[in-house]
Amino acid sequence: MSITLPTYSRLEIPLLGRRQRVWAIIATGLRKELRRPAAIVVMALGAAFTTITSIAILFIATIIPSGQAPNLTFFSGPASNFFVLFFVSLMASVIGAGLIADDLQSMAFTLYLSRPITQLDYLLAKAAILAPLVAMVTILPLLLAALVAAFLGFFSWTIALEAMGISIVVGGLLTLFYTAITLFLSSLSRRKGIAGAGVFAVNFGLTIPAEVLTIVIGNRSILYLSPWDNYVAVATAAFGASSTGIDWAVALAILLGVTVLAALVTYVRMKAVEVITG
């Protein structure tokens, strides 16, 4: 038997602060995702595909004679690239769906909570794992597209830099929205499959019917139901392009409202999760 080995030694140094503890969760979580083949494939494909198509959209916009000199409004094209929606959904379900659900399934959540961190720390750390990965699809392609376009001389550097700034803001909005929604769905159930399906349901189950109904009924206000169309409205307005037919301010309010609500509900749910059983 190998029991009473007195190799157990005392810890002499003081503990690091809360920021380092949260960072440990983030770093470990990111490292884990970056080692998972499924996550890497989705990320690489997503980033590559959206970047290339965004550049293509910009390129096509500049060569089609529209009577305008290349300006900021051209960037609303890549910002409303439909591939963003597709890959965001894919990434949220492949990477984000398990972030909380797996901990509930394995009951490792108990372990986290028995540590000197709060439920909020835990949630923030999980959000900080997901957000940069989502941003690889929502922000990075826009930045790269602007950069490439400026290098190739389609736009002046002034316009390109301005476009990059706006891209960070609108891409950031979309990133926050999907991070909050995904974590919320992930906290609902112990099965990550349900959360993954939920992300697709939110995206395509709302976007496509809303767009179809708009055409059938002819009333564009149905588009407020679709997170994607809300985002497109905000992005188009931000780049100063002509309106998509729904009010960007309302759309922004809806996106921010849903983000905050999802985050809040997740937090409240996490606080109520059974910690110790038996």
Place this chain on the structure above:
Amino acid sequence: MLVETAGLTKVFGEVRAVDDLTVKIPDGAIGLVGPNGAGKTTFLRLLLSLLRPTAGTAKVLGRDIEDGLAVRERIGYMPEHDCLIPDMTGVGLVSYMGRVSGLDRDTAMSRSHDVLQFVGVEEERYRKVAEYSTGMKQKVKLAQAMVHDPQLYIFDEPTTGLDPRGRSEMLDLVGTIAKSPGRNVILSSHLLPDVETICKYIVILDGGHQIAAGELSQLLSGATDRLRIDVRGDRDAFARLLKDAGFDADAGPSGLHVSRKPGLEAAVFETAKSLGAEVRYMGKEIRSLEELFLELVARTEKPGA
């Protein structure tokens, strides 16, 4: 004081899980026992500062449970149920939990090897937790509770699901920790003989109240001073001869019970010699924690329950 509470109360809807509990628990190895639904779980959750009390206050290691982070920095908790992250390795998981407790990366790694060695997880520590046996998982659960060197360990049924060898290894480990200076243990278990072996001080809860608390030796003393003697041979004749010699002996299913008087032990061997009987066991009759527990719980039991 390890734990000090005043009027601690936690109400869930209609249920008063912990009801106006005022306890002073000294440092050391503490056994927490009680029937199902006694409020042990809620009490432990309150100590870990994972629940906010409905009323009352509590201090753990001198710190108010309002300050959850400070309290949890000093507690190592080993839950009863499975709680390990299946796709991490043993050493990866333990060092990760160390870092979440505030150890830097190198210290976390070094300590995680130390504690895994201590609990007896050898080269398996590099394999994924999902492949571990129950016993191995239980040891990793213990290791993660040790990694940040807490002053207070909370063990919730640490031997659940273990086979006899696993049980005895786990009990040895818990006992070793309980004996190390400056380290305190709260052991919650239904296996009272285990609690009796490891703990010096016992808190018995029932219905959210403390129905008894004290040093184990004091709680169990006060019984009559009697000897239990296990005889092989003519047991009835043995009892009769002892009675003839002036001792108050009666034969029960687990042996003879005799009130202690000077000269008893000599008389026992004298009797054995004359009868050609064997004395297989002779010792002070001690009340077990289980007897005390059943007595106390029966006393507080509501009629009809």
Place this chain on the structure above:
Amino acid sequence: MNGVVEAVGVSKWYGEVLGLNAFTASFGKGITGLVGPNGAGKSTLFKLLIGQLHSDQGKITLLGENPWNNVPLKRRLGYCPEQNQLYGWLTGQQFVETLLRLDGMPAAESRKEATAALKVVGLSSAAHRPTRGYSRGMRQRAKLAQALAHHPEILILDEPLSGADPAGRVHILRTISEFAKDGGHVLMSTHVLYEIERVTNNIVLIHNGKAIASGNIHAIRALIDTHPHAVRIETSKPRQLAQALARMEHLVSFEFPAADTLLVRTRKPDAFYRELPQIVSDTKLDVRGLESPDDSLDAVFRYLVG
């Protein structure tokens, strides 16, 4: 060949995984404790006995009959599986009643028997609550009630105590003892060895799919001569007592672990106990306590399984 359970060369494989391997044993009168490490084959043995599995090799009988495809035999046995999942929406009463109806008992009678069985296990007050609200100890008792309700000749209980609180454990053990006192047979497994010892001295020790020991715990202990039998004697003069005992030829060693303690090891415990009273009374040394720390199931287990 008159054990309640007779097994000759029984093997059961799950693909490549060992269940039982040429298991041979005869046991089962009164209460028998089945002990062994995880994966030793206890649950496999139980499932063979209740006819849930068919052995790949060998012959096994329960109450003299082959359990496989033997419906009448099932009426004579009561089984408690290890799993703690009940049909959560049923009340305790409905749960036991439903299983009795499956036995073919008429409705009125099964109601009566279910009530009686729940009373025996001490669940009367919770009988009409859904089992999903039961604690683990109450579930164990509900399972025991359904095993008892049809008055079987033998109870087969897989870890009947796990999860039960102290009062529940005592109640379950008492129920088992009373069942055996009324002439029933009980096979039970548990990992908590001292709980077996509270109800019986008869065990079957299973390891790697084989019965490596069966019978009385103390008799088995006496057979293990690689580990001399230790006897701890409490006396004010341990060294003088050692001197007096030294002429016993079967003694192996003396130790003095404390100022008032003598630890003797002997190869022949029976002879030692036979000769001891004579020496103690002749020398007039005061012996205040006597115990044998390794004459227990725990020691047997440790020595044989490691």
